[in-house]
Amino acid sequence: MHILFICPTRARFDLATPASEGLGGIESTNLELCRALARRGHAVTLLTRTERVVEADGVVNRPLEELRGIRADVAVSSNDPRLLEGLAGGPRTVLWMHNPLPVEKALRRGYLLPILRLRPDAVFVGEVAERAASRLYRFRSREVIPHGLGETFRRAPVSDGTSRDFVFASQQQRGLERTLRAWQASGVHGALGGTLRVFGTAQDSLRPAAARALGPGVTFHPRQTAEALAQAYRGFRAMLYPGAIDETFCLAAAEAQAMGLPVVTLGIGALAERVRHGIDGLVARDDREFARFAALLARDDDLWRHLHAGALLQRSALAWHRAALLWDSLLLSRRDAPAAP
Numbered sequence: 001m002h003i004l005f006i007c008p009t010r011a012r013f014d015l016a017t018p019a020s021e022g023l024g025g026i027e028s029t030n031l032e033l034c035r036a037l038a039r040r041g042h043a044v045t046l047l048t049r050t051e052r053v054v055e056a057d058g059v060v061n062r063p064l065e066e067l068r069g070i071r072a073d074v075a076v077s078s079n080d081p082r083l084l085e086g087l088a089g090g091p092r093t094v095l096w097m098h099n100p101l102p103v104e105k106a107l108r109r110g111y112l113l114p115i116l117r118l119r120p121d122a123v124f125v126g127e128v129a130e131r132a133a134s135r136l137y138r139f140r141s142r143e144v145i146p147h148g149l150g151e152t153f154r155r156a157p158v159s160d161g162t163s164r165d166f167v168f169a170s171q172q173q174r175g176l177e178r179t180l181r182a183w184q185a186s187g188v189h190g191a192l193g194g195t196l197r198v199f200g201t202a203q204d205s206l207r208p209a210a211a212r213a214l215g216p217g218v219t220f221h222p223r224q225t226a227e228a229l230a231q232a233y234r235g236f237r238a239m240l241y242p243g244a245i246d247e248t249f250c251l252a253a254a255e256a257q258a259m260g261l262p263v264v265t266l267g268i269g270a271l272a273e274r275v276r277h278g279i280d281g282l283v284a285r286d287d288r289e290f291a292r293f294a295a296l297l298a299r300d301d302d303l304w305r306h307l308h309a310g311a312l313l314q315r316s317a318l319a320w321h322r323a324a325l326l327w328d329s330l331l332l333s334r335r336d337a338p339a340a341p
Helices: 025-039 064-069 103-108 112-118 127-132 151-155 176-186 188-192 208-213 226-233 251-258 287-299 301-311 320-333
Strands: 002-006 043-048 054-056 059-063 074-078 092-097 121-124 142-144 166-168 196-199 218-221 238-240 263-265 281-283
Touching (some): 025 043, 025 320, 043 064, 103 112, 121 127, 127 142, 166 176, 176 188, 176 196, 176 238, 176 287, 188 287, 238 287, 251 263, 251 301, 263 287, 281 287, 281 301, 287 301
Parallel strands (some): 043 059, 074 092, 092 121, 121 142, 166 196, 166 238, 196 218, 238 263
């Protein structure tokens, strides 16, 4: 089967892009899934914003501008259904829903009519995202297939828990202010010398509310490659992250868990399913409990070891070969299935 993946994000990248450039979640997951499906014997073409043709790992990466000239059995577009219309040969169409799609956004971006005309299959990356998607979208089918994790986070040596440092590794608008307030309220820095390590946000770029919440025991670090981040995670105790309503999977939390870091969260958005309370992290009901759970996990070694063992289960559960198997089942077994009513 020839599968065409269309990744229309603004990022300019391809299969040969150096790991040091630190690709975003949509870009990296397209690369990983294409490789995994190629290992299963499929012919895979990936279209990205590149000016060259690159062949590697059984995948052919071509410029996005070549879209209309490529024939495939199945076409998969990340977030944008408009690119699935008018394709050569009339392939089966799949919309890979990386981000939430409220109806207002679908109307504003011109996504609604293509969805209604094509009725593509929809693949969501989590149950929270699938439940949130309007039933107005008359998809042919709705499947939930979680992402996998890169081999870096599944194979690297893990945290031993001796540190009392916590990590925040998301965009600052996704709860950094709340996290900074919880960190100060936890008292971990004053009592145990722990530090909150903030990745991907510069201190001089903090929004006013986050700047006001900043106190002692916080350091800021630039965005890292996967290899550098995995190395850093070995020296941390846990991740402190409330979650965000617009997040559908949260690779950052899954990567931290795969490195043995329990996640302390408020369970907002995808964190409601990414973190299982008492198994691989702690889910707080309010900000006071968010801070209390951070302090508890910083002090209680038995609790940390219990949650650490649960977090490491993500190494086997979230593998790209498992995700590719589920995609394979969707693409093959339902190829001639009638559309859902």
